[in-house]
Each structure stands twice: as structure tokens, then as C-alpha cells.
Amino acid sequence: MAGMYDRINRKIDYMRISVTDRCNMRCVYCMPLDGVRGLDHEDILSYEEILRIAHVAATLGISKIRLTGGEPLIRKGLTGFIRQLAALDGIEDLSLTTNGTLLEAKAGELADAGVTRINVSLDSLNPERFRELTRGGELEKVMRGIEKAEALGFVPIKLNMVPVRGINDDEIEAFARLTLEKPYHVRFIEFMPIGDRKMWDESKVVPTSEVRARIEALGDLSPVENPGVKGPATLFRLPGAKGIIGFISPVSDHFCGSCNRLRLTADGKLRPCLFSESEIDLKTSMRAGCDDDELARLMVVALNVKPEGHNMADGVKKSYGRTMSKIGG
Ligand code: SAM
Numbered sequence: 001m002a003g004m005y006d007r008i009n010r011k012i013d014y015m016r017i018s019v020t021d022r023c024n025m026r027c028v029y030c031m032p033l034d035g036v037r038g039l040d041h042e043d044i045l046s047y048e049e050i051l052r053i054a055h056v057a058a059t060l061g062i063s064k065i066r067l068t069g070g071e072p073l074i075r076k077g078l079t080g081f082i083r084q085l086a087a088l089d090g091i092e093d094l095s096l097t098t099n100g101t102l103l104e105a106k107a108g109e110l111a112d113a114g115v116t117r118i119n120v121s122l123d124s125l126n127p128e129r130f131r132e133l134t135r136g137g138e139l140e141k142v143m144r145g146i147e148k149a150e151a152l153g154f155v156p157i158k159l160n161m162v163p164v165r166g167i168n169d170d171e172i173e174a175f176a177r178l179t180l181e182k183p184y185h186v187r188f189i190e191f192m193p194i195g196d197r198k199m200w201d202e203s204k205v206v207p208t209s210e211v212r213a214r215i216e217a218l219g220d221l222s223p224v225e226n227p228g229v230k231g232p233a234t235l236f237r238l239p240g241a242k243g244i245i246g247f248i249s250p251v252s253d254h255f256c257g258s259c260n261r262l263r264l265t266a267d268g269k270l271r272p273c274l275f276s277e278s279e280i281d282l283k284t285s286m287r288a289g290c291d292d293d294e295l296a297r298l299m300v301v302a303l304n305v306k307p308e309g310h311n312m313a314d315g316v317k318k319s320y321g322r323t324m325s326k327i328g329g
């Protein structure tokens with residue numbers, strides 16, 4: 001397969017697909033208290049439409065797909081859809097990002113359907129705080145989901161933690177210590193200016209340099225080669241740890257030079273960069289009857305407008321219109 005390259009020769013082989021903008025939680029940094037207005041049912045891509053887009057993308061060179069949302073596990077019929085997605089020619093890696101609330105019930109069917117890797121977002125190990133942070137989430141349930149996924153052999157299980165100053169940054173060390181006992185990849189992700197503008201300000205970002213320094217007080221961090229699919233995390237291990245610690249630094253040290261992804265929103269917009277508002281509307285063209293060649297052409301247009309980089313670190317004067325739940329985080 002020739003592969004797909006953008007105008008600065010980055011190989012684009014990864015698509016994140018948001019299957020819904022809805023969520024069963026309301027994390028304080030992701031959604032405003034009163035939620036965000038959900039898309040109307042008819043505005044959401046059907047599974048058939050997503051499969052068609054994935055098929056055309058695979059013919060162009062996309063080989064890895066991650067399903068996300070909103071909360072992907074709340075969409076009805078997901079498992080059947082995943083089975084069809086996994087069967088598409090050219091799709092070699094199918095993963096999923098979830099808040100974990102429905103994982104205990106669904107991990108088995110996800111494995112059967114062809115999901116190979118699962119990321120769980122987890123921002124507190126304290127049940128009370130978890131409830132506050134997610135506005136109602138039950139930590140126990142998520143932990144049982146993670147254990148179920150582990151028992152089913154999902155490897156590695158990645159836990160994504162967004163430290164927000166004054167909210168959960170006092171748990172950085174506890175999350176790092178989790179890797180001493182468990183084979184998880186615990187990844188610390190910088191808080192980005194996306195979503196509720198009232199929530200984000202620069203002082204709440206805990207930069208990777210600070211997270212790292214705090215973890216180094218627990219023990220030396222040795223670099224680890226990325227064992228699997230390459231991603232934006234830089235990886236380390238504490239002495240004797242079973243798991244791995246990762247740092248993802250979109251604010252302080254963006255990784256645009258090696259960005260390999262496109263995003264498909266639940267309402268059918270192809271988004272070449274998380275931090276750029278440009279979107280290519282695939283849904284409208286598909287519903288107007290375009291053929292697969294035209295769909296492929298639109299994907300190439302998205303590649304051509306993919307920015308070289310973003311400059312979020314410059315004071316981040318703007319926040320980005322859609323929340324992560326709307327873009328597909
Ligand atoms: N609901 C699923 C979940 O929480 O894993 C999938 C969608 S969620 C939008 C994907 C990821 O986006 C989560 O790991 C969440 O922590 C992250 N996220 C949301 N808003 C963010 C922000 N402003 N900065 C950094 N990460 C954010």
C-alpha cells in the first residue's frame with residue numbers, strides 16, 4: 001500500500017473516530033455543568049456511513065483506528081459495528097478510549113469483536129473526588145472494568161490521567177505508584193484549552209516537566225522504547241515497576257512533527273488537527289450521493305489543510321470551540 005502523506009510528508013495512517021458526542025459522565029474539565037447540546041440523531045453518522053469512510057480511508061493508507069466519543073460504549077450496536085470495522089481490508093489495529101464505566105459489562109464482547117487495545121481515562125483514585133470530578137461517576141465500577149479488561153488479556157491497558165492544578169494534581173505520585181504493582185501504562189496528559197473556557201486557564205496546566213520532577217522524587221525514571229504502536233507519549237519506568245509511565249505534552253512540547261492522525265467527528269466532519277477549526281464535511285457529500293472517489297478526494301483535501309503545527313503554548317489566547325467530547329478526544 002502506497003500510504004498517505006500530507007504536504008510536509010508526514011505519514012498519516014491513524015484515524016480517531018468519534019461514534020457519539022454523548023456521554024454518561026460530565027467530567028469537569030471536559031463538559032460544562034449543564035452538558036453540551038447533543039447532536040440530533042439524524043446528524044450523527046450511521047454505522048454504515050462510518051464503515052464506508054473507514055473503508056475508503058483504509059484504501060488510502062489508514063491502518064489504525066481508535067474509537068472514541070463522547071463515551072463510545074453508550075452507543076447501541078457498537079459491538080456489531082466493531083466486528084465489521086475489524087474485518088475491513090487494511091485495518092490492522094483497532095483500539096478504543098473509554099471512561100470505563102461500562103467496561104466490566106462490555107470488555108468481553110469488545111475483545112470478541114476485534115478490539116485489541118483499550119485506554120481508560122481515570123483522573124482520581126479517590127472515590128469521593130472521582131464522583132466530584134466526573135459529576136457522578138463511580139470509581140469502583142471503573143476499577144472493576146479495568147480489572148476485567150486486564151483479565152481478558154488486553155495489553156497494555158493504558159490509563160490516561162489529566163492533572164489539573166488544585167483539583168487532582170496531588171494524586172500524581174499515587175498514579176505513578178500504581179505502575180509498581182500493575183502492568184498498566186499510566187499516561188499523564190497536559191490539560192488542554194479545549195471545551196469549557198471558564199474552566200481552563202494556563203495556571204491550571206501542570207506541565208510535564210513538573211509532573212516528571214515529582215515522580216522522579218519517587219525513584220529514577222529510565223527511558224523505555226515504545227513497545228507497540230508509536231504514539232505521542234514518551235515512556236519511562238520506575239525502578240522495579242511492572243508498568244510504564246508516559247508523558248503526553250500537547251501544551252508544553254507539542255508533537256506536531258510526528259502527528260500521524262486525522263479525526264472523524266460523530267457528525268461526519270474530518271478534522272485534520274485537534275487544534276485547528278478547519279473541518280471537511282464528509283457527511284453532507286455522502287448524503288448528497290458522492291461516490292467513493294469523491295470521498296477519497298475529500299480526504300486528500302483534509303490532508304492538504306493539515307497544519308504544520310499548533311501554537312497552543314503561546315499563552316493560549318483562544319480556546320477551541322468544540323469540547324473534546326464533540327471532537328472525539
Ligand atoms: N469518554 C471517553 C473517555 O473519557 O475516555 C472518550 C472521550 S474523552 C473526550 C477522551 C479523552 O479526552 C479523555 O482521556 C479526557 O481526559 C480527555 N480530555 C477531555 N478534555 C480534555 C482537555 N481539555 N485537556 C486534556 N484532555 C482532555
Ligand code: SF4
Nearest residue numbers: 023027030070099325
Ligand atoms: Fe465524558 Fe470522556 Fe468527556 Fe469525561 S472526558 S465527560 S467521560 S467524554
